[in-house]
Amino acid sequence: MLGMKEKEKYYITTTIPYMNDVPHIGFALEIIQADVLARYARLVGKDVFFLTGTDEHGTKIAKAAAAREMTPKAFVNKMSATFRELKITLDLSWDAFIRTTDTKKHWPGVYALWQRLMDAGDIYKKVYRGLYCPGCEAFLTDKDLVEGKCPLHNKEPELVEEENYFFRLSAYGKILRAKIKAGEMRIVPDWREREILALIDEGLEDVSFSRSKEKLSWGIPVPGDENQVLYVWADALTNYISGIGFGRDEKEFSHWWPADVHVLGKDVLRFHAAIWPAMLLSAKLPLPKVLFVHGFLTRNGQKISKSLGNVLAPEEVVSRFGVDAARYYFLREVSPVEDGDYSDQRFTERYNADLANGLGNFCARVTGLAARRVTPVRIDRKKIELVVEQKIKSTKDALDEAMREFRFNDALAAVWELLSFGDRY
Numbered sequence: 518m519l520g521m522k523e524k525e526k527y528y529i530t531t532t533i534p535y536m537n538d539v540p541h542i543g544f545a546l547e548i549i550q551a552d553v554l555a556r557y558a559r560l561v562g563k564d565v566f567f568l569t570g571t572d573e574h575g576t577k578i579a580k581a582a583a584a585r586e587m588t589p590k591a592f593v594n595k596m597s598a599t600f601r602e603l604k605i606t607l608d609l610s611w612d613a614f615i616r617t618t619d620t621k622k623h624w625p626g627v628y629a630l631w632q633r634l635m636d637a638g639d640i641y642k643k644v645y646r647g648l649y650c651p652g653c654e655a656f657l658t659d660k661d662l663v664e665g666k667c668p669l670h671n672k673e674p675e676l677v678e679e680e681n682y683f684f685r686l687s688a689y690g691k692i693l694r695a696k697i698k699a700g701e702m703r704i705v706p707d708w709r710e711r712e713i714l715a716l717i718d719e720g721l722e723d724v725s726f727s728r729s730k731e732k733l734s735w736g737i738p739v740p741g742d743e744n745q746v747l748y749v750w751a752d753a754l755t756n757y758i759s760g761i762g763f764g765r766d767e768k769e770f771s772h773w774w775p776a777d778v779h780v781l782g783k784d785v786l787r788f789h790a791a792i793w794p795a796m797l798l799s800a801k802l803p804l805p806k807v808l809f810v811h812g813f814l815t816r817n818g819q820k821i822s823k824s825l826g827n828v829l830a831p832e833e834v835v836s837r838f839g840v841d842a843a844r845y846y847f848l849r850e851v852s853p854v855e856d857g858d859y860s861d862q863r864f865t866e867r868y869n870a871d872l873a874n875g876l877g878n879f880c881a882r883v884t885g886l887a888a889r890r891v892t893p894v895r896i897d898r899k900k901i902e903l904v905v906e907q908k909i910k911s912t913k914d915a916l917d918e919a920m921r922e923f924r925f926n927d928a929l930a931a932v933w934e935l936l937s938f939g940d941r942y
Contacts, residue, residue: 524564528773529555532781532789533570533615533756536596537577540603542847542859543782543814543821545831549847550811550925551780552609557920559610566773568760570615571597572753574736575654589735593618606832608840615760617737617752626759627737627752633800634751639685645725648674654733654749656725669784682727682745689795690721702794702804705923706854709783709810713790724792726751754793758802776805783810809923812856829859837861842868848925871933879936908938 531551534544548569555567573593582592597616603609617623634640647656652670656677666673694717696702697710704710727745728736737752739745755763757776762769781789786808794804813820816827834843842864850867851857912935919928 524562526773526777527555527558527563527565528761528776529558529565529567529778530757530760530776530780531569532779532785533572533617533753534600535575535577536571536573536593536600537575537581539596539599540831541821542816542829542831542834545603545607545834545843546814546847546851546857547780547782547811548603548609549607549844550809550853550923551778552607552611553844553848553925554778554780554920554923555610566613566761567611568613568615568757569611570613570756570760571600571617572749572756573597573616573618574752575749576651576733576735577654579735590618603831606835606840607844613760615756617756622765623756623759624737625764626762627747627755627764628740629764630755630758630796630800631740631747631751634684634796637799637801639688639799640682640726641685642680642682644678644680645683646676646678649677650674658722660719679729679732681725681729681748682739682742683723684726684750684792684796685799686721686724686792686795689798690717692798693717693721693791693794696794696798696804697790702790703807704786704790705807705809709786709790709808709854713786716787716791721791721795724750750788750792750796754788754796757793757805775803778807778809779805780809780811783812786810811854812852814851815856815858817860818858834859834864838864838868842872845872845929849929850926853923853925875933875936875940879940882940905942908935 529551531544531548534540551567551569555565558565571593573596578593579589582589585592587595593616601614604611615623631640645656648658648662649656650667650670650672652672653667657667657674662668662674694714697704697714697717704713725748727739727742727748730738730744730746733746733748736746736748739747757779758764758770758774761773763774779789789808797804815821816829819825819827821827821829831843834846838846846859846864846867849871850863851859912931915931916928919925919931
Protein backbone atom coordinates (compact mmCIF):
# COMPACT_ATOMS: atom_id res chain seq x y z
CA MET A 518 0.00 0.00 0.00
CA LEU A 519 1.05 3.58 -0.64
CA GLY A 520 2.72 5.22 2.32
CA MET A 521 3.68 1.93 3.98
CA LYS A 522 7.35 1.52 4.79
CA GLU A 523 8.94 -1.60 3.30
CA LYS A 524 10.08 -4.07 5.93
CA GLU A 525 13.78 -4.70 6.43
CA LYS A 526 14.61 -8.15 5.05
CA TYR A 527 16.30 -10.82 7.16
CA TYR A 528 17.62 -13.99 5.51
CA ILE A 529 18.92 -16.71 7.84
CA THR A 530 20.18 -20.23 7.15
CA THR A 531 21.39 -23.34 8.90
CA THR A 532 23.91 -25.72 7.41
CA ILE A 533 22.31 -28.66 5.61
CA PRO A 534 23.01 -31.94 7.43
CA TYR A 535 24.37 -34.95 5.61
CA MET A 536 21.80 -37.67 4.98
CA ASN A 537 23.79 -40.76 5.91
CA ASP A 538 22.04 -41.00 9.30
CA VAL A 539 19.05 -39.75 11.31
CA PRO A 540 19.13 -36.34 13.09
CA HIS A 541 20.60 -36.09 16.59
CA ILE A 542 20.61 -33.39 19.24
CA GLY A 543 23.74 -31.73 17.84
CA PHE A 544 21.81 -30.48 14.82
CA ALA A 545 18.79 -29.77 17.03
CA LEU A 546 20.92 -27.18 18.86
CA GLU A 547 21.81 -25.43 15.60
CA ILE A 548 18.33 -25.34 14.12
CA ILE A 549 16.75 -24.17 17.39
CA GLN A 550 19.26 -21.31 17.54
CA ALA A 551 18.41 -20.33 13.96
CA ASP A 552 14.68 -20.65 14.62
CA VAL A 553 14.88 -18.31 17.61
CA LEU A 554 16.77 -15.73 15.55
CA ALA A 555 14.14 -15.98 12.81
CA ARG A 556 11.26 -15.65 15.28
CA TYR A 557 12.87 -12.68 16.99
CA ALA A 558 13.43 -10.94 13.65
CA ARG A 559 9.75 -11.42 12.81
CA LEU A 560 8.80 -10.13 16.25
CA VAL A 561 10.65 -6.86 15.67
CA GLY A 562 8.98 -6.40 12.28
CA LYS A 563 11.48 -7.75 9.75
CA ASP A 564 10.63 -9.59 6.54
CA VAL A 565 12.14 -13.00 7.31
CA PHE A 566 13.18 -15.94 5.16
CA PHE A 567 14.51 -18.94 7.07
CA LEU A 568 16.13 -21.71 5.01
CA THR A 569 17.26 -25.18 5.98
CA GLY A 570 17.51 -28.45 4.07
CA THR A 571 19.47 -31.63 3.49
CA ASP A 572 22.75 -32.60 1.78
CA GLU A 573 21.90 -35.75 -0.16
CA HIS A 574 24.84 -36.64 -2.42
CA GLY A 575 28.09 -38.50 -1.82
CA THR A 576 29.76 -41.88 -1.53
CA LYS A 577 28.73 -42.47 2.09
CA ILE A 578 25.07 -42.05 1.14
CA ALA A 579 25.40 -44.47 -1.76
CA LYS A 580 27.03 -47.02 0.58
CA ALA A 581 24.40 -46.51 3.29
CA ALA A 582 21.65 -47.03 0.72
CA ALA A 583 23.28 -50.18 -0.62
CA ALA A 584 23.62 -51.57 2.91
CA ARG A 585 19.85 -51.22 3.27
CA GLU A 586 19.21 -52.63 -0.21
CA MET A 587 17.76 -49.31 -1.37
CA THR A 588 18.53 -46.99 -4.25
CA PRO A 589 20.29 -43.75 -3.22
CA LYS A 590 17.22 -41.73 -4.23
CA ALA A 591 14.83 -43.86 -2.19
CA PHE A 592 17.21 -43.73 0.76
CA VAL A 593 17.58 -39.93 0.78
CA ASN A 594 13.82 -39.50 0.31
CA LYS A 595 13.30 -41.49 3.50
CA MET A 596 16.09 -39.80 5.44
CA SER A 597 15.14 -36.27 4.36
CA ALA A 598 11.60 -36.91 5.59
CA THR A 599 12.96 -37.60 9.09
CA PHE A 600 14.63 -34.18 9.09
CA ARG A 601 11.49 -32.44 7.82
CA GLU A 602 9.62 -33.99 10.75
CA LEU A 603 11.77 -31.85 13.05
CA LYS A 604 9.56 -28.90 12.10
CA ILE A 605 6.80 -30.41 14.23
CA THR A 606 9.01 -32.16 16.79
CA LEU A 607 10.95 -29.00 17.68
CA ASP A 608 8.24 -26.44 16.79
CA LEU A 609 10.34 -24.83 14.04
CA SER A 610 9.32 -22.04 11.67
CA TRP A 611 11.48 -22.42 8.57
CA ASP A 612 10.12 -20.92 5.35
CA ALA A 613 11.78 -23.29 2.87
CA PHE A 614 13.50 -26.66 2.86
CA ILE A 615 16.07 -27.21 0.09
CA ARG A 616 17.30 -30.64 -1.01
CA THR A 617 20.46 -31.06 -3.06
CA THR A 618 18.72 -33.76 -5.13
CA ASP A 619 16.06 -31.25 -6.24
CA THR A 620 16.69 -30.92 -9.98
CA LYS A 621 14.23 -28.04 -10.36
CA LYS A 622 15.32 -25.76 -7.50
CA HIS A 623 18.87 -26.69 -6.49
CA TRP A 624 20.57 -27.91 -9.65
CA PRO A 625 19.92 -24.75 -11.72
CA GLY A 626 21.68 -22.72 -9.00
CA VAL A 627 24.62 -25.13 -8.94
CA TYR A 628 25.04 -24.96 -12.71
CA ALA A 629 24.70 -21.16 -12.77
CA LEU A 630 27.36 -20.72 -10.09
CA TRP A 631 29.68 -23.24 -11.77
CA GLN A 632 29.42 -21.27 -15.01
CA ARG A 633 30.31 -18.03 -13.23
CA LEU A 634 33.38 -19.64 -11.69
CA MET A 635 34.36 -20.98 -15.12
CA ASP A 636 33.84 -17.56 -16.72
CA ALA A 637 36.09 -16.02 -14.06
CA GLY A 638 38.86 -18.45 -15.00
CA ASP A 639 38.85 -19.99 -11.52
CA ILE A 640 38.03 -23.59 -12.49
CA TYR A 641 40.75 -25.74 -14.04
CA LYS A 642 41.48 -29.45 -14.44
CA LYS A 643 44.61 -31.25 -13.29
CA VAL A 644 45.94 -34.58 -12.08
CA TYR A 645 46.21 -34.48 -8.30
CA ARG A 646 48.03 -36.80 -5.94
CA GLY A 647 47.06 -36.28 -2.34
CA LEU A 648 45.74 -37.56 0.97
CA TYR A 649 42.06 -38.49 0.94
CA CYS A 650 39.86 -39.16 3.98
CA PRO A 651 36.90 -41.41 3.08
CA GLY A 652 35.08 -40.34 6.25
CA CYS A 653 35.27 -36.65 5.35
CA GLU A 654 35.00 -37.43 1.64
CA ALA A 655 37.69 -34.79 1.24
CA PHE A 656 41.34 -34.31 0.36
CA LEU A 657 43.46 -33.26 3.33
CA THR A 658 46.86 -31.62 3.62
CA ASP A 659 49.61 -32.44 6.10
CA LYS A 660 48.62 -29.45 8.25
CA ASP A 661 45.07 -30.82 8.52
CA LEU A 662 46.33 -34.00 10.20
CA VAL A 663 47.01 -34.69 13.88
CA GLU A 664 49.83 -37.22 14.31
CA GLY A 665 49.27 -38.31 10.73
CA LYS A 666 45.55 -38.94 11.18
CA CYS A 667 42.31 -37.14 10.32
CA PRO A 668 41.30 -35.38 13.57
CA LEU A 669 37.59 -36.05 12.98
CA HIS A 670 37.85 -39.77 12.18
CA ASN A 671 41.15 -40.68 13.88
CA LYS A 672 42.26 -42.60 10.78
CA GLU A 673 45.17 -42.22 8.42
CA PRO A 674 44.06 -40.83 5.04
CA GLU A 675 44.56 -42.76 1.81
CA LEU A 676 47.05 -41.69 -0.85
CA VAL A 677 44.97 -41.06 -3.99
CA GLU A 678 45.85 -39.92 -7.49
CA GLU A 679 43.18 -38.80 -9.98
CA GLU A 680 42.24 -36.04 -12.41
CA ASN A 681 39.74 -33.52 -11.05
CA TYR A 682 38.50 -29.99 -11.53
CA PHE A 683 39.93 -27.51 -9.03
CA PHE A 684 38.82 -24.11 -7.76
CA ARG A 685 41.46 -21.39 -7.57
CA LEU A 686 41.00 -20.67 -3.85
CA SER A 687 44.61 -19.50 -3.57
CA ALA A 688 43.77 -16.37 -5.58
CA TYR A 689 41.34 -15.03 -2.97
CA GLY A 690 43.26 -15.05 0.32
CA LYS A 691 44.30 -11.39 0.24
CA ILE A 692 40.93 -9.93 -0.76
CA LEU A 693 39.06 -12.24 1.61
CA ARG A 694 41.25 -11.19 4.51
CA ALA A 695 40.66 -7.52 3.71
CA LYS A 696 36.89 -7.97 3.56
CA ILE A 697 36.79 -9.84 6.87
CA LYS A 698 38.91 -7.15 8.55
CA ALA A 699 36.65 -4.46 7.07
CA GLY A 700 33.59 -6.14 8.59
CA GLU A 701 31.97 -7.07 5.29
CA MET A 702 31.66 -10.63 6.59
CA ARG A 703 31.55 -10.72 10.38
CA ILE A 704 32.45 -13.95 12.17
CA VAL A 705 30.95 -14.48 15.64
CA PRO A 706 32.51 -15.10 18.13
CA ASP A 707 35.57 -13.00 17.39
CA TRP A 708 38.07 -15.74 18.25
CA ARG A 709 36.65 -17.76 15.34
CA GLU A 710 37.46 -14.81 13.11
CA ARG A 711 41.04 -14.90 14.36
CA GLU A 712 41.20 -18.61 13.51
CA ILE A 713 40.19 -17.91 9.92
CA LEU A 714 42.57 -14.98 9.54
CA ALA A 715 45.39 -17.23 10.76
CA LEU A 716 44.35 -19.88 8.25
CA ILE A 717 44.37 -17.32 5.44
CA ASP A 718 47.77 -16.02 6.52
CA GLU A 719 49.19 -19.56 6.21
CA GLY A 720 48.14 -19.49 2.56
CA LEU A 721 45.00 -20.93 1.00
CA GLU A 722 45.45 -23.86 -1.37
CA ASP A 723 43.30 -24.63 -4.40
CA VAL A 724 40.55 -27.16 -3.63
CA SER A 725 39.14 -30.08 -5.57
CA PHE A 726 35.69 -29.31 -6.94
CA SER A 727 34.95 -32.68 -8.55
CA ARG A 728 35.58 -36.40 -8.27
CA SER A 729 35.74 -39.05 -10.95
CA LYS A 730 32.44 -40.75 -11.59
CA GLU A 731 34.08 -44.06 -10.66
CA LYS A 732 34.76 -42.73 -7.13
CA LEU A 733 31.61 -40.62 -6.73
CA SER A 734 28.68 -41.84 -8.79
CA TRP A 735 25.87 -40.35 -6.67
CA GLY A 736 25.96 -36.61 -7.32
CA ILE A 737 25.47 -33.80 -9.83
CA PRO A 738 27.35 -34.32 -13.12
CA VAL A 739 29.93 -31.71 -14.09
CA PRO A 740 28.50 -29.70 -17.01
CA GLY A 741 30.10 -30.90 -20.23
CA ASP A 742 32.09 -33.73 -18.61
CA GLU A 743 30.21 -36.98 -18.08
CA ASN A 744 33.20 -38.59 -16.36
CA GLN A 745 33.23 -36.11 -13.44
CA VAL A 746 30.76 -35.41 -10.62
CA LEU A 747 30.59 -32.15 -8.67
CA TYR A 748 32.11 -32.33 -5.22
CA VAL A 749 30.44 -31.08 -2.03
CA TRP A 750 31.78 -27.51 -2.17
CA ALA A 751 30.26 -26.88 -5.60
CA ASP A 752 27.08 -28.70 -4.61
CA ALA A 753 26.04 -28.40 -0.96
CA LEU A 754 27.39 -24.91 -0.25
CA THR A 755 25.38 -23.56 -3.19
CA ASN A 756 22.13 -24.31 -1.31
CA TYR A 757 22.35 -20.91 0.36
CA ILE A 758 21.67 -19.23 -2.98
CA SER A 759 19.79 -21.94 -4.89
CA GLY A 760 17.22 -22.00 -2.08
CA ILE A 761 16.29 -18.38 -2.79
CA GLY A 762 16.15 -18.58 -6.56
CA PHE A 763 19.70 -18.25 -7.89
CA GLY A 764 19.78 -19.67 -11.41
CA ARG A 765 16.00 -19.66 -11.79
CA ASP A 766 14.40 -16.56 -10.22
CA GLU A 767 16.68 -13.51 -10.29
CA LYS A 768 14.11 -11.20 -8.66
CA GLU A 769 13.63 -13.50 -5.68
CA PHE A 770 17.35 -14.03 -5.31
CA SER A 771 18.14 -10.31 -5.48
CA HIS A 772 15.54 -9.60 -2.80
CA TRP A 773 17.02 -11.96 -0.21
CA TRP A 774 20.76 -12.12 -0.89
CA PRO A 775 23.14 -11.54 0.84
CA ALA A 776 22.32 -13.73 3.81
CA ASP A 777 22.07 -11.82 7.06
CA VAL A 778 23.19 -14.82 9.11
CA HIS A 779 24.64 -18.25 8.33
CA VAL A 780 24.33 -20.42 11.48
CA LEU A 781 26.96 -23.17 11.50
CA GLY A 782 29.09 -25.44 13.66
CA LYS A 783 32.77 -24.92 14.35
CA ASP A 784 33.65 -28.08 12.39
CA VAL A 785 32.57 -26.49 9.09
CA LEU A 786 33.88 -22.98 9.77
CA ARG A 787 36.81 -23.12 7.33
CA PHE A 788 34.52 -24.19 4.50
CA HIS A 789 32.05 -21.37 5.18
CA ALA A 790 34.62 -18.68 5.99
CA ALA A 791 37.16 -19.45 3.26
CA ILE A 792 35.88 -21.64 0.41
CA TRP A 793 32.30 -20.32 0.27
CA PRO A 794 33.11 -16.58 0.33
CA ALA A 795 35.89 -17.12 -2.22
CA MET A 796 33.34 -18.77 -4.52
CA LEU A 797 31.05 -15.78 -4.07
CA LEU A 798 33.86 -13.33 -4.80
CA SER A 799 34.73 -15.27 -7.95
CA ALA A 800 31.07 -15.13 -9.02
CA LYS A 801 30.92 -11.40 -8.17
CA LEU A 802 28.24 -11.92 -5.53
CA PRO A 803 28.06 -10.19 -2.11
CA LEU A 804 29.32 -12.01 0.97
CA PRO A 805 27.02 -13.14 3.80
CA LYS A 806 26.88 -10.49 6.51
CA VAL A 807 27.45 -12.72 9.55
CA LEU A 808 28.71 -16.24 10.21
CA PHE A 809 27.48 -17.29 13.65
CA VAL A 810 29.51 -20.27 14.88
CA HIS A 811 28.33 -22.57 17.66
CA GLY A 812 30.31 -25.28 19.44
CA PHE A 813 29.83 -29.03 19.75
CA LEU A 814 27.28 -30.70 22.00
CA THR A 815 28.44 -33.55 24.22
CA ARG A 816 26.35 -35.97 26.27
CA ASN A 817 27.27 -36.53 29.88
CA GLY A 818 30.67 -35.05 29.11
CA GLN A 819 31.40 -37.44 26.23
CA LYS A 820 31.53 -36.81 22.49
CA ILE A 821 28.31 -37.97 20.83
CA SER A 822 29.06 -40.93 18.56
CA LYS A 823 27.50 -44.19 17.41
CA SER A 824 30.55 -46.13 18.61
CA LEU A 825 29.92 -44.95 22.18
CA GLY A 826 26.22 -45.70 21.88
CA ASN A 827 25.24 -42.28 23.23
CA VAL A 828 23.51 -40.77 20.20
CA LEU A 829 20.28 -39.08 21.30
CA ALA A 830 17.44 -38.19 18.94
CA PRO A 831 15.57 -34.89 19.48
CA GLU A 832 12.23 -36.70 19.74
CA GLU A 833 13.53 -38.65 22.75
CA VAL A 834 14.16 -35.40 24.62
CA VAL A 835 10.85 -33.88 23.54
CA SER A 836 8.82 -36.97 24.46
CA ARG A 837 10.24 -36.85 27.98
CA PHE A 838 10.30 -33.13 28.76
CA GLY A 839 8.15 -31.42 26.11
CA VAL A 840 9.19 -29.24 23.18
CA ASP A 841 9.17 -25.90 25.01
CA ALA A 842 11.33 -27.28 27.81
CA ALA A 843 13.73 -28.81 25.27
CA ARG A 844 14.10 -25.53 23.40
CA TYR A 845 14.60 -23.70 26.70
CA TYR A 846 17.36 -26.08 27.83
CA PHE A 847 19.35 -25.80 24.61
CA LEU A 848 19.17 -22.00 24.70
CA ARG A 849 19.65 -21.41 28.45
CA GLU A 850 21.95 -24.19 29.59
CA VAL A 851 24.16 -24.58 26.50
CA SER A 852 26.63 -21.83 25.62
CA PRO A 853 25.81 -20.19 22.27
CA VAL A 854 29.43 -20.41 21.12
CA GLU A 855 31.37 -22.79 23.40
CA ASP A 856 31.01 -26.56 23.54
CA GLY A 857 28.02 -27.54 25.67
CA ASP A 858 26.74 -30.67 27.35
CA TYR A 859 23.44 -32.50 27.59
CA SER A 860 22.52 -34.70 30.54
CA ASP A 861 19.15 -35.87 31.83
CA GLN A 862 20.18 -34.90 35.35
CA ARG A 863 21.09 -31.34 34.42
CA PHE A 864 17.95 -31.04 32.29
CA THR A 865 15.80 -32.09 35.25
CA GLU A 866 17.59 -29.64 37.57
CA ARG A 867 17.15 -26.76 35.12
CA TYR A 868 13.53 -27.72 34.47
CA ASN A 869 12.64 -27.77 38.16
CA ALA A 870 14.56 -24.60 39.08
CA ASP A 871 13.52 -22.39 36.18
CA LEU A 872 10.32 -23.72 34.67
CA ALA A 873 8.51 -25.47 37.51
CA ASN A 874 9.61 -23.14 40.33
CA GLY A 875 10.53 -19.86 38.64
CA LEU A 876 8.00 -19.56 35.83
CA GLY A 877 5.53 -21.92 37.47
CA ASN A 878 5.38 -19.98 40.74
CA PHE A 879 5.00 -16.66 38.93
CA CYS A 880 2.13 -17.95 36.78
CA ALA A 881 0.43 -19.53 39.80
CA ARG A 882 0.62 -16.26 41.69
CA VAL A 883 -0.75 -14.18 38.79
CA THR A 884 -3.60 -16.57 38.00
CA GLY A 885 -4.39 -16.88 41.69
CA LEU A 886 -4.74 -13.11 42.03
CA ALA A 887 -6.76 -12.89 38.82
CA ALA A 888 -9.16 -15.59 40.01
CA ARG A 889 -10.11 -13.49 43.03
CA ARG A 890 -11.45 -10.74 40.78
CA VAL A 891 -14.90 -11.57 39.47
CA THR A 892 -15.15 -8.38 37.38
CA PRO A 893 -12.39 -7.86 34.78
CA VAL A 894 -10.27 -4.80 35.49
CA ARG A 895 -8.88 -2.66 32.69
CA ILE A 896 -5.34 -1.59 33.52
CA ASP A 897 -4.48 2.08 33.14
CA ARG A 898 -0.85 2.08 32.00
CA LYS A 899 -0.42 5.59 33.43
CA LYS A 900 -1.02 4.20 36.90
CA ILE A 901 1.66 1.55 36.62
CA GLU A 902 4.42 2.45 39.00
CA LEU A 903 7.51 3.99 37.47
CA VAL A 904 9.76 1.27 38.90
CA VAL A 905 7.77 -1.39 37.02
CA GLU A 906 7.95 0.52 33.74
CA GLN A 907 11.68 1.01 34.17
CA LYS A 908 12.20 -2.68 34.88
CA ILE A 909 10.24 -3.71 31.79
CA LYS A 910 12.18 -1.25 29.63
CA SER A 911 15.57 -2.34 30.97
CA THR A 912 14.62 -5.97 30.34
CA LYS A 913 13.66 -5.19 26.76
CA ASP A 914 16.92 -3.31 26.20
CA ALA A 915 18.96 -6.18 27.66
CA LEU A 916 17.03 -8.68 25.57
CA ASP A 917 17.57 -6.70 22.35
CA GLU A 918 21.30 -6.37 22.99
CA ALA A 919 21.71 -10.06 23.83
CA MET A 920 19.84 -11.18 20.71
CA ARG A 921 21.86 -8.88 18.46
CA GLU A 922 25.00 -10.59 19.78
CA PHE A 923 23.56 -14.15 19.64
CA ARG A 924 23.71 -14.49 23.44
CA PHE A 925 20.55 -16.57 23.85
CA ASN A 926 21.37 -17.57 27.42
CA ASP A 927 21.76 -13.93 28.46
CA ALA A 928 18.49 -13.03 26.74
CA LEU A 929 16.68 -15.69 28.75
CA ALA A 930 18.48 -14.64 31.92
CA ALA A 931 17.08 -11.13 31.43
CA VAL A 932 13.56 -12.52 31.07
CA TRP A 933 13.97 -14.66 34.18
CA GLU A 934 15.21 -11.66 36.14
CA LEU A 935 11.98 -9.91 35.16
CA LEU A 936 10.02 -12.94 36.38
CA SER A 937 11.85 -12.81 39.70
CA PHE A 938 11.10 -9.10 39.94
CA GLY A 939 7.43 -9.77 39.27
CA ASP A 940 7.38 -12.57 41.81
CA ARG A 941 8.79 -10.22 44.46
CA TYR A 942 6.63 -7.26 43.51
